[in-house]
Amino acid sequence: MTAAKLVMISSLLSIWILGAAILSVQNATLVRVQFGPVQVEGLPVGVVLMVSAGTGMLATSALVAALGLQRRTRHP
Numbered sequence: 001m002t003a004a005k006l007v008m009i010s011s012l013l014s015i016w017i018l019g020a021a022i023l024s025v026q027n028a029t030l031v032r033v034q035f036g037p038v039q040v041e042g043l044p045v046g047v048v049l050m051v052s053a054g055t056g057m058l059a060t061s062a063l064v065a066a067l068g069l070q071r072r073t074r075h076p
Contacts, residue, residue: 003065010061014054024050
């Protein structure tokens, strides 16, 4: 697969996960998130987890595309 295809697949999947995060307000437990100087209070746990997963997937796909990494396969 080309890097563009991987980025597209990861982007679509992460957009789906971010959409699920918005809809996961069913878990009403509120948490405080602090990353460096940025602090956000009162976010549901489901939203935090899904946004973190989606952001990680986007960052990974961008890194793979930027570095031009390819999967190694072994041929007998």
